Amino acid sequence: MRLLVYPHDLSIGGSQINAIDLAAGAAAAGHEVVVYGVPGPLVDYIAERGLRFIPARTLHYRPAPSRIAQIAAIAFRNRIDLIHAYEWPSCLDAYYAASLLLNVPLLCTVLSMDVMPYVPASVPLIMGTADLGAQARKVQRGDVWVIEPPIDVERDNPNIDGSAFRRAHNALKDDFLIVSVSRLALDLKLDALVRAIDAVDLLAGSQQVKLVLVGDGPAREALETRAKAVNLRHGRDVVVLPGADMDPRPAYAAADLVVGMGSSALRALATGCPLIVQGEQAFSEIFGPGTCDMFLKQGFYGLGDGLPGAYRLAEQIEILIRDPARRIELGAFGRQVVTERFSLQRAINLQLEIYRQVLETPPGRRMTDALRSARLALKLEFANHDPAQKRRRKSRESAMLAAARSGRWPPEASDGI
Known part of the structure; x- marks a missing residue:
């Protein structure tokens, strides 16, 4: 053929x-x-x-x-x-x-x-x-x-060495390293990325957490601005944005926890890492035996209630920080699911x-x-090239980026969304 x-x-x-x-x-x-x-x-x-x-x-x-x-x-x-x-x-x-x-x-x-x-x-x-x-x-x-x-479960496996990645990002032995590998895009991704930053901000006062966002895209500058505010508030690098990486396997291997969606979430599971699946409108759930069927049906993504704040995600992260044994169980379960199904x-x-x-x-x-x-x-093409439509789209994107830079999320309709 x-x-x-x-x-x-x-x-x-x-x-x-x-x-x-x-x-x-x-x-x-x-x-x-x-x-x-x-x-x-x-x-x-x-x-x-x-x-x-x-x-x-x-x-x-x-x-x-x-x-x-x-x-x-x-x-x-x-x-x-x-x-x-x-x-x-x-x-x-x-x-x-x-x-x-x-x-x-x-x-x-x-x-x-x-x-x-x-x-x-x-x-x-x-x-x-x-x-x-x-x-x-x-x-x-x-x-x-x-x-x-x-997922290539032979190439993405639990035996990959992530120590060099941890050293490169100054993640100490006692640091709880959270990784997200994602396009830094406005649509589909931005809500999850902002809430990941906000969640570690909520935790950084009481937990030795670090978030590394691996990826690049049009939202990078706005996310960097938000991350700098978090780092300044805590006096250390809580959030790091190193850019895109053609081979993110060491990032998954280095992580104590991965947050993400889609193929990135599945690759994390293939490395035996515990996972919190994110989506839009504040959606987040720990992947495990109790949520597996839901994700197999709807995909590794979801829509939440859209409430402001990242308290739900922060609570889920803290649960896993405090329970190393559960993290090991979840990692093994995820590897098994990906190997058998994906x-x-x-x-x-x-x-x-x-x-x-x-x-x-x-x-x-x-x-x-x-x-x-x-x-x-x-x-669709005529709409995309229509000057009024272009202005509305530009206004929407500007409002999203402005909200991502600031301490306010999600943006409101009055902002042009």
Whole structure:
């Protein structure tokens, strides 16, 4: 099988890494695999996994005419048997380029926390949680499968040495080191990151805690400002932001506790580290036997009650600080769950079987699907380029960043949210 894999971009992120890891698994199984995408930090990771890479043309609109033409040419020249696109913009490009024009089968994976209406209803889908799979089946005519974000449990394991990471960040033997590995993004991530800072602020007066936020993104400056205020208040480095790291395994290995969501949360469990799953609107829960089924159903993410303050998260952290034996039990339980349910090899086997089914099933394309998806995507593009919409979006982002810099969170509607 000749396969074209198209991640939505190649910045550091869970969806992109999953796409590359699964592509490498397909290549190891004997298939010809090409990865196509916008050049970014993960290009080196593609080379490390031994995969061929073709850079995508510059994107100006979604769906992008330049990409549509390029994908069609790549599919034709390389006699591609199946295109696997990740997230809806890539799916639309591939749908118009090769699926409609060249009759090349298309599969789309959506790992965001919503069922996007921009994916044509006839396109077969892979979703990342059972709940999202059930939602997608209500609107999609094509087949829908569920593959949870896969983790390379051989590469991410409890035997990784984190001592150098602790030394690099001046985490003493008695320090309780909390780690978060995340994009420092405004959407989806910022609420959790701010509350993590606020939680250690609440604890730092009575506990020897340190929080290291590994990652980069548009919220970094605002988070650094908030962290500096916390550090000044306590007279020591309570919160540290060292930037992004292509290999965060030592960070997980060094941690006494990881806070996070999605693939990052699963990688923490693979290293045998106890975990508090965060989401948005103040959501946080300790991962363990009592919450495992919930997270297997909804994904390693959640929506809370939106109350101000980080008292819930601080209380959960303090419970684990005071109970080392429970931390060991939770770490062992998490490693077992990830190994049995989320291993990369299991996901590769599932995905290869899905490829077989897609290739054996005649595509159910309809021009009405194409027109509806194009209309919705163009409507979104016009909204994104509308000056008034741009001002509202800029005002919202500015209000979020201002609230993240200050001692006030979450921002209020009166701030422009």
